[in-house]
Amino acid sequence: MKAAQFDSFGEPTEVLRCIDRPKPTPAGGEALVRMLASPINPSDLMTVRGEYGSLPDPPAVPGYEGVGVVESGGGLLGLALRGKRVAVLNGAGGNWAEYVTLPANRCVPLPGDLSLPQAAMFFVNPATAYLLTAKVLAVPKGAWLLQTAAGSSLGQMVIRLGVHRGFRTVNVVRRAEQAETLRGLGADAVVTFDENRESPADLAAKVKEATGGAVIRHAIDPVAGATGGAAVGCLGAGGRLISFGTLSGAPLAVPARHLLFHGLSVEGFYLGKWMDAAGLPTKLRVMRTVGKLLSAGVIANDVGESFPLDRISEAVAVAEQPGRGGKAWLTIGA
Template identity: 55%
Template sequence: MRAAQFEECGDPESVLTVREQPVPQPGPGQVRVRMLASPINPSDIMYVRGVYGRTPQLPATPGFEGVGVVEESGGGLLGRLIVGKRVCTLTADGGAWAEYAVVDAKKAIPLPSSLTDEQGATFFVNPATALIMTRKVLAVPKGEWLLQTAAGSALGKMVIRLGAHYGFRTINVVRRTEKADELKNLGADVVLVFDPERDSAEEFAKQVRELTAGGVQYAIDPVGGATGSAVVESLGNQASMLVYGTLSFEPLTFSPRALMGHLAGIRGFWLGPWMEQQSLPAKLRIVSEIKRLIASGILGTDVAESVPLDSIQTAVATAQESGREGKVLLQLGNGAVTG
């Protein structure tokens, strides 16, 4: 089989190659999946660069999620039940950017025929993160304000649609003015343009405080650096902020008094560890909710293009382009079973 692989961490365009490898065999409790497609997410890029929360065991194959068809079980009732089914795959240590992948049977989620391969490939990472942060962890009440940075991203658009659906209001921070109309058409209540290289953090915080009558109560930030720090300065009394990414690769810098004076708090969020702490019934409820919200378009993913695995360098370069619209998918195979 063919698989994308890197032997050292670095720029994905330089270190990734496509190589022939033996077809993997599933062990007990595992299944082998014939992969159809996998998205290129920021977490995948960071994994290849060696700056993600998990250190790759080199040589490594990236890809934390994807869609495929279960071809063989390594044993166990669950594995046998899903043989022949089209599933979303979840892999904590990568492996989805290949023609075949071995995953735990409990992390192969059967998909309804109503979902396309594109939506199946992007089924979990972004939709689950958006849903869990806003509805489970922060539990933003109806009518309250939620501020998010990187609002023009795929996940950011999901948060906007979740707000419109569940009734919480969103303040959406972007770096480019041309994003504003697009996000407002999606249901964004407010769009603020903030680029720390040219805009004042003090003015930004003042804008937010005026909009929210004293400071925002809920915030999520995947950027960090000067942008995330400006959000800290805009928090209101007893506010909660979740940090779930490091897109700027820079730390938050702020006075402790920004939190002390408002009794505000900042927490980290990472989907994998959070899910591991949940009971099986809770996980099943989340998966069921994601299926429903994707089917209704609220957690759907915009896909820009699908690129063959052999063009991996082109695919990762395209995925990292500034201002790119929609996800880039790696095309890994054909002939999905949709039942």
């Protein structure tokens, strides 16, 4: 079978290649899935670079999410899933291949009305956006939520969820040309911030002006570094920031005085750990809710260009282009 593999950690365009590997055989309790498509997420590329929180031993195949059809499986669940199109929630990676094996309980049946790319991107961004806003922070109706990297696919989902659930969003972006698109989605306020040219005080002043001096007690940040630290400085007393990424590659720079004197808190969120800790009924409710939100068009993945596995170097290069216009994804099987 074909697979995109890296033999050592490094730049994805340099170390990833399409190779032939043996077709895997499922063990007890596992399902064999014929993969149809998989997105190229930042977590995948961080894994290839050796920068993610949990790393495989090379040689390895990336890919934490995707969509496929269950061909075989052991146990009652594996038998029940046979022939079904499923979201492949592969915490160990391996989805950038024609076939993959994983625990059958990591295969989630999908609504039939989802397109192939929407099905491939069903889990990571939609579930993260929903859980952060509705469960972890539980942003109340009418309250403000600040988010960095607001122009990303996940950031756009948060804006749509704000419109749907009635909370307001102040959205931090690096490029001014993103503002019109975000306002069209329902963003209440959009501000630009470049950590290389501006100070945290500059961001706080912009946010204050854009929101009419509103008190902000909820924030989410996938960037870390100086941008994440500046976001903390925009919070009012008792505010919470949830850090869920390290796109900058730098540590989250938070002055201790914010935490000591203003009662602010910074917490981490990792979707895989949250799902592992949740009971089965909770997981099913989350997946059903996300499926309904996608099917109803409340949230949608921003779909970009697709590539076959044998163009993997080109695919990952496009995935990291600024302003690329949608998430790049891999078409793997028919």
